Amino acid sequence: MPKLTRQELDKIRAREEEKLKKRDIHGKTTHVVVGMGTQGISAGAKNVLNALSDEIEKAGLENVILTQTGLIVSDKAPVVEVFSPEKGLVVYGNVSVKDAQRIVKEHLLENKILEDKRIQVEE
Amino acid sequence: MAYKNYILVCGGTACESSKSEEIYKNLIAEAKALGVEDQVQVVLTGCFGFCEQGPIVKVLPEDSFYVQVKPEDAKEIIEEHVIKGREVKRLLYIKEERKPYEEVEDIQFYNKQLRIVLRNCGVIDPENINEYIARDGYKALEKVLFEMKPDDVIEEVKTAGLRGRGGAGFPTWMKWNFSKVAEGDVKYVVCNADEGDPGAYMDRSTLEGDPHSILEAMTICGYTIGAHQGYIYIRAEYPLAIHRLEVAMKQSREYGFLGKDILGSGFDFNIEIRLGAGAFVCGEETALLQSIEGHRGMPQPRPPFPAVKGLWGKPTVINNVETWANVPVIINKGGKWFSEIGTQDSHGTKVFALTGKIKNSGLVEVPMGTTLREIVYDIGGGIANGKRFKAVQTGGPSGGVITEENLDTPIDFGGLQRIGSMMGSGGMIVMDEDDCIVDVAKFYLNFTVDESCGKCAPCRIGGKKLMNLLEKITDGKGTEDDIAQIKKVALAMQKGSLCALGQTAPNPVLSSLRYFPEEYEAHIKEKRCPSGKCKKLIRYEINQDKCIGCTACARKCPVGAISGEVKHPHKINQEVCIKCGVCKQTCRFSAVEIK
Numbered sequence: 001m002p003k004l005t006r007q008e009l010d011k012i013r014a015r016e017e018e019k020l021k022k023r024d025i026h027g028k029t030t031h032v033v034v035g036m037g038t039q040g041i042s043a044g045a046k047n048v049l050n051a052l053s054d055e056i057e058k059a060g061l062e063n064v065i066l067t068q069t070g071l072i073v074s075d076k077a078p079v080v081e082v083f084s085p086e087k088g089l090v091v092y093g094n095v096s097v098k099d100a101q102r103i104v105k106e107h108l109l110e111n112k113i114l115e116d117k118r119i120q121v122e123e
Numbered sequence: 124m125a126y127k128n129y130i131l132v133c134g135g136t137a138c139e140s141s142k143s144e145e146i147y148k149n150l151i152a153e154a155k156a157l158g159v160e161d162q163v164q165v166v167l168t169g170c171f172g173f174c175e176q177g178p179i180v181k182v183l184p185e186d187s188f189y190v191q192v193k194p195e196d197a198k199e200i201i202e203e204h205v206i207k208g209r210e211v212k213r214l215l216y217i218k219e220e221r222k223p224y225e226e227v228e229d230i231q232f233y234n235k236q237l238r239i240v241l242r243n244c245g246v247i248d249p250e251n252i253n254e255y256i257a258r259d260g261y262k263a264l265e266k267v268l269f270e271m272k273p274d275d276v277i278e279e280v281k282t283a284g285l286r287g288r289g290g291a292g293f294p295t296w297m298k299w300n301f302s303k304v305a306e307g308d309v310k311y312v313v314c315n316a317d318e319g320d321p322g323a324y325m326d327r328s329t330l331e332g333d334p335h336s337i338l339e340a341m342t343i344c345g346y347t348i349g350a351h352q353g354y355i356y357i358r359a360e361y362p363l364a365i366h367r368l369e370v371a372m373k374q375s376r377e378y379g380f381l382g383k384d385i386l387g388s389g390f391d392f393n394i395e396i397r398l399g400a401g402a403f404v405c406g407e408e409t410a411l412l413q414s415i416e417g418h419r420g421m422p423q424p425r426p427p428f429p430a431v432k433g434l435w436g437k438p439t440v441i442n443n444v445e446t447w448a449n450v451p452v453i454i455n456k457g458g459k460w461f462s463e464i465g466t467q468d469s470h471g472t473k474v475f476a477l478t479g480k481i482k483n484s485g486l487v488e489v490p491m492g493t494t495l496r497e498i499v500y501d502i503g504g505g506i507a508n509g510k511r512f513k514a515v516q517t518g519g520p521s522g523g524v525i526t527e528e529n530l531d532t533p534i535d536f537g538g539l540q541r542i543g544s545m546m547g548s549g550g551m552i553v554m555d556e557d558d559c560i561v562d563v564a565k566f567y568l569n570f571t572v573d574e575s576c577g578k579c580a581p582c583r584i585g586g587k588k589l590m591n592l593l594e595k596i597t598d599g600k601g602t603e604d605d606i607a608q609i610k611k612v613a614l615a616m617q618k619g620s621l622c623a624l625g626q627t628a629p630n631p632v633l634s635s636l637r638y639f640p641e642e643y644e645a646h647i648k649e650k651r652c653p654s655g656k657c658k659k660l661i662r663y664e665i666n667q668d669k670c671i672g673c674t675a676c677a678r679k680c681p682v683g684a685i686s687g688e689v690k691h692p693h694k695i696n697q698e699v700c701i702k703c704g705v706c707k708q709t710c711r712f713s714a715v716e717i718k
């Protein structure tokens with residue numbers, strides 16, 4: 001008996017490719033960025049980040065890359081930026097965990113901007 | 124929960140020596156201490172190649188490229204980057220601000236590179252077989268075992284046009300075919316990982332960063348020629364590479380990629396490691412096989428070639444590490460794909476270890492046909508410290524110098540030979556105006572004289588003779604007849620030596636004579652070393668107008684050769700001076716001059 005059959009190898013490869021793909025940042029087109037400055041963190045940005053991460057994982061969105069930044073400064077923390085080829089850059093303010101779930105469902109999956117959460121930021 | 128960040132730590136030997144292991148451990152410990160160990164995966168990978176800036180730590184998905192990282196920086200990386208999401212600016216290679224969704228500005232060093240051999244180095248954890256599998260690992264073996272006949276494999280490698288990367292550039296498919304058609308049911312596959320050229324570490328890095336690719340390739344060859352046993356001959360001085368190989372072999376056996384009935388194909392193959400003591404001549408294939416058999420590593424006359432009569436008299440394919448690393452890719456992507464990379468003469472890529480007077484030293488992999496100018500200036504960033512380019516030595520102690528006029532020659536096996544050098548295994552040492560060409564030739568010759576096994580007279584005696592002639596020249600005692608002598612001895616060595624060590628040993632001398640005749644002449648006729656390197660031909664003198672009498676040099680001089688009163692110009696006693704040059708380095712007023 002061989003230790004590993006071809007079928008088993010196929011399974012391992014599929015599973016491991018999946019895992020390694022998360023490290024691959026090429027070909028990802030949509031970026032979700034959570035503002036994690038000091039204000040952001042105290043306003044609950046961490047929970048928002050976790051929620052986004054869970055929802056993106058659940059939805060199996062492979063072209064999305066979730067990052068955090070300390071650079072966004074706003075009085076509407078927590079701030080989430082979504083940058084996609086379809087809609088360009090959209091910034092959301094005062095994002096809650098619920099909103100995070102909506103961002104994944106509506107913006108990322110259905111390609112609809114959440115107009116009620118959208119904020120304007122000057123460059 | 125899914126990981127949010129991935130931290131890749133460069134774990135090659137170059138960075139190992141600068142504490143990457145400690146950085147790795149500290150990152151894990153800090154992530155634990157700060158309670159984010161489930162959010163970040165820390166991976167110790169193979170070499171990133173950009174050794175000049177090592178140790179390198181790359182954080183994904185932001186693609187932050189941190190350089191010259193110290194173990195103490197681990198805390199800040201976890202605290203700032205992972206937890207607060209702020210890049211640690213002071214460690215970034217490119218410090219300009221950017222929006223997270225903007226691409227990282229290209230790092231020049233990587234721009235012209237194409238990574239086939241080093242495809243997994245710096246990308247996967249070499250001690251984790253699953254990560255290799257995820258990157259098409261063992262897919263080529265599977266394809267070969269179940270979908271290809273041995274002749275198909277040979278045909279594919281032939282179409283690819285793969286030539287040996289160990290130095291001579293022999294077509295790999297031919298070697299395999301000789302062994303395949305050779306009579307006998309016992310055959311062997313050998314990996315040459317002896318790598319002894321000064322300045323070379325391509326093979327070591329490949330083994331450290333992607334050991335499974337070598338195991339996979341050797342097994343493919345075993346199936347092709349009908350061998351069931353492989354040996355990896357590696358020098359004992361490469362402990363990390365050996366360790367990674369051992370781990371890989373263990374995992375590979377557990378999964379059943381090595382051993383009996385591989386993947387249910389009915390094919391059996393095993394690999395063992397053989398340690399070499401680090402003699403350069405043991406890299407020569409016949410000497411290497413002698414050494415595996417337990418004899419003293421001395422070259423044997425060829426023919427018979429190892430492919431027909433090798434290890435214990437059996438047909439043996441012996442290939443270099445880099446040659447092996449190409450094989451799985453050729454099988455996966457096809458020989459045609461591979462043959463389209465490079466030049467008419469040489470296909471695929473070549474890995475070079477770029478060292479010497481270059482800004483960005485490191486490991487680079489470029490398509491064949493890339494020019495030396497691109498490697499030195501675009502990838503290497505040019506000459507360090509604003510000095511003038513003088514030459515590049517390729518082919519190590521068997522090669523020669525390449526000068527400014529040939530910088531635009533496309534690099535391939537034939538091209539380098541035409542300009543009097545050779546591909547060799549891939550060491551590339553850059554020289555600037557401060558390097559004396561005669562001294563460099565002496566350095567390489569000294570190496571081959573030391574490493575000669577002494578079996579045949581032309582190499583043993585000829586090498587010494589050449590060395591004496593060069594020493595005479597750098598001592599200022601050379602005569603014009605010496606050049607003719609050099610050429611005569613060189614010819615005798617080329618014609619009469621048994622192995623390539625002796626045959627090629629005169630190359631550095633001959634090639635430097637060809638391109639820098641005026642520099643030899645300066646030593647011989649004017650008793651002058653233009654780059655101020657040959658100690659017997661120079662004098663250090665203190666310019667009496669520039670010296671302010673600070674006494675700094677006098678205090679530093681190890682033999683007390685400098686005297687003078689405070690605030691008065693100093694003097695060097697030439698009888699006592701050993702020409703160490705410390706005074707010149709010390710003086711802040713450029714008062715010490717070489718005459």
Ligand SMILES: Cc1cc2nc3c(=O)[nH]c(=O)nc-3n(C[C@H](O)[C@H](O)[C@H](O)COP(=O)(O)O)c2cc1C
Pocket residue numbers: 286287288289290291292293295315316317318319320403404405406407408409441442443444446447548622623624
């Ligand atoms: C003195 C000497 C040293 C050599 N050292 C090495 C070496 O360290 N590694 C290597 O792969 N080939 C070395 N070679 C070349 C080998 O003899 C042989 O050509 C090579 O292993 C064949 O593999 P390839 O066809 O894949 O290049 C050396 C040759 C000579 C003459």
Ligand code: SF4
Pocket residue numbers: 404421422574575576577578579580582583620621622623624625626
């Ligand atoms: S050429 Fe030199 S190294 Fe080679 S066999 Fe002769 S003595 Fe030994």
Ligand code: SF4
Pocket residue numbers: 665669670671672673674675676677692693709710711712713714715
């Ligand atoms: S260090 Fe320079 S300035 Fe000072 S005593 Fe020596 S030569 Fe003179």
